Amino acid sequence: MTGGDMVAVDRSSTLQVWNFVESNSLGQISPMSIKLPHQQRYLSILLDMEASPAPQICMSCGGDGIYRYRECVYWPVFCTSWLRPFHRVQQWNGTFSEESSLRLASIVIHLGHAGQPCPTGGDFTQEVTTDDDDDEWDYVEEDRGPTHLRSPKDRSCLVVVHTNGIHYCNVKYCTCVGAEDSHLQLTMAGLFPATTKQPRTAFTFYVLDDFIRDNVECGTSAMNYYSKLQRITSNGFPHLVPMISRMWRLFKLLKWQGLHTSPKDAGPGELVLFCPACPQPVVNIHKEGIDLSQWTFARTLVMDGNFKAEHMHPTDHNNEVWLMDVKSFMVESMPYKEYLEGSTNVVKRSDCSNHHAINHANADRNQLASTGISGCACARHGCFVPHAIVDFQKGEQQVNMDYALVHAMQHGLGPGQRVIHFYDINCQYSKNLACQLKVNQFISMLASLTIQPGIGLWHMHGHQTECFVWYAPNFIPGVGHVDGEIIETLWSSLNIISPSGQGMATSHWQELLDFQMNDNNFLKMVQMSLSLNKKIKGAQQSCAAAEEAFAALDNSVMTISLI
Incomplete structure (x- = not known):
């Protein structure tokens, strides 16, 4: 062509x-x-x-x-x-x-001196001889195609991935006495190295941030994003652009996100956002001696499972690196495994409508390490609760749901505060909850907390008639206008990106879900800032109209009684 x-x-x-x-x-x-x-x-x-x-x-x-x-x-x-x-x-x-390319134009990137040449002369990237297992790229060795796409024979230059494509760049490192290592010099220049040992590949900070935006807004996987960069580099010969042979080593989306934070001293779930409108002592309730048992301070939670977020067995679990474990939405991995090994799932016969779909969902595990996830969210505003997301091993079992609920109750609740908890089979789940927690040695719940069970309005139609008056949100004091089904909308958006994480390392998979959930909470907060003022005015008008209608009704009743 x-x-x-x-x-x-x-x-x-x-x-x-x-x-x-x-x-x-x-x-x-x-x-x-x-x-x-x-x-x-x-x-x-x-x-x-x-x-x-x-x-x-x-x-x-x-x-x-x-x-x-x-x-x-x-x-x-x-x-x-x-x-x-x-x-x-x-x-x-x-x-x-x-x-053409910057390498063909003999452009050199100088490191260590804010872009200026090193006074000692500097040194180009040295040729690196590596084993096949440590090679980062699949290069095209044939001398064909455009000149700017041909990889240097000695592989001495640096391969830089940017938003406008893949570049071969000549780099001179600072060789002054006391100079930083090469990977640190790259980082200081805004280039994230693929490895700390003689890096030959780097990503600009901008391309990593751009990938995250594509991931949360468009559900773009790392492979698809990099394929786009190949097309940008050469639309006519994208197959000649070097391809990443080990995607998980180089495009670690959420590892990059983890490096933006300081997880060392953070507690469980403290590196992510939560609902700013839910009643939380110290956070948005500062008055001392206030009675948290009032219905105005009740916390509304909704819990449900998601069987689309599957995860396959990792190929090398011994090599997994965790940056955000326990700091985000997914629960800490090792204590959760110990809890599952030491706890027995008690299955009792249901006296309501059968829920075989829940009991047998993904029972055929095949190659799945996790058949889905479950967790809690704010039932009123739709924000995921930090450190309260668990994964399934054999479907949606009570032991999994207990662990998620207990950890959700530990986040931002005060003594005596009421909790209104929605779950689609709460008519059965709530009966066994107290008994299972009482005998469990791994988890427990504060005795001062009061839980009011409820069932979402959509799932309510699959229950017996008796369940409606006991568990429908229409009849629960203090719940307000809540349908108890908002978590279903959260799963739908999460399911866009979930398939791309099935084959990831376990740590990367969990951090992918963590970041998606944190982005959901962030967008919810933005929406609250735009709509809460309007909702308050609407509520005030509705309250005044309701009081006026009630007064008119009350006066008419008194008139009739006098007659």
């Missing part, structure tokens, strides 16, 4: 986008329809932009401009002295502008 052929393909794709927008205008006047009479002119302009600029003068110094920078308006041309790290440039070859 020649350069002209690729240009024609790229420009025809522009016309395809126009046609797509036009065909999806839903009967309205599309902005593109106004431009259709100028379609040929637009195409000619796009093709003219591929021609050699006249004159070829550097926009910076007025010298000979041989490189074109397409990430700026008008696609200006510059000389070699203007080029900066991670610019993606094109060079005119006499026929068309072909992709």
Whole structure:
């Protein structure tokens, strides 16, 4: 494929986008329809932009401009002295502008002196001889394809992953007396090294942050994100761009997130966000001696299981590294395993509607280490409770749910505070709860806490008629207008990214879920700041209308009684 052929393909794709927008205008006047009479002119302009600029003068110094920078308006041309790290440039070859690279332009990244050359001369990355097990990349060894995609034979340069593609970069490290190690010099320059021992690969901080945004907003997996970077690097030859051979070693999304924090002195669940509106002593209840047993200070929790968040057995569990264990939403791994090994799951015959779907969900484990997850969330605002998410081993068992509930009750509750707890089979679960906790040596609950069981309105229709008056939120004092089903909406958004974590290491899988849940709580907080004021005004108006209606009803009843 020649350069002209690729240009024609790229420009025809522009016309395809126009046609797509036009065909999806839903009967309205599309902005593109106004431009259709100028379609040929637009195409000619796009093709003219591929021609050699006249004159070829550097926009910076007025010298000979041989490189074109397409990430700026008008696609200006510059000389070699203007080029900066991670610019993606094109060079005119006499026929068309072909992709080039900073390495071919002999651009060097200097470390250790804020981008300035080291006074001692510095040193290039040394050639590294590694075993196959330690190799980070799958390189294309053939001398084919564009020159800027060919990996250096000695592999002495640094491979840098940025938002605009993969770059081969010449790097000079500081060699002054007392200089930091190479991986630390890279980190200080905003480059996250793939390893601490003679790194040959680094990621810009910006690309890691951009990956996280893609992950939480679009559900993009690491493999898909990197495939996009390959296409950005070379749309015509993406298969010639070096491919990461061990994705978990390099694109550790949540390991990066963990390094932003200071987990050393943090307690359980203290590195993540929780609902700012739920009544919490010390956090948003500061008055001393207040009676927390009042219904206005009741905490509403909803608990449920999710069988989409499966996880396969890790291939090398002895090599797993935990950065956020116990600090986020998932419970601490080792105490949870000890609890499961030392606790017996008691299964009693249900005297309500059968729940075989729950008892036998994912009973056929196959290669699954976890058949799903479960946890608690704020029933009113939809925020996950920190350090209260557990995983399943043989379906949704009471031992799993007990552990999640107990840890949720330990987060931000004060003595005597009431808890309204929703669970889809609470008519059976709540009967065995006190007995199971009393005999369990691993977990316990404060005796001063009062739990009011409830069942969500949607699940209520699958129960017997007697359950409605006992467990429906309509008849629970202090619960307000809550349906008890909000956690189902939380699972639906989490399920977008869950499949991409099935084959991850256990630590990475848990931190993936932790970050997704923390992002959910963050978005909930943003929404609260925008809507709470409006809701308060609406509640005040509704309260005044209700009081007026009640007074009118009360006066009419008194009049009738007098007559």
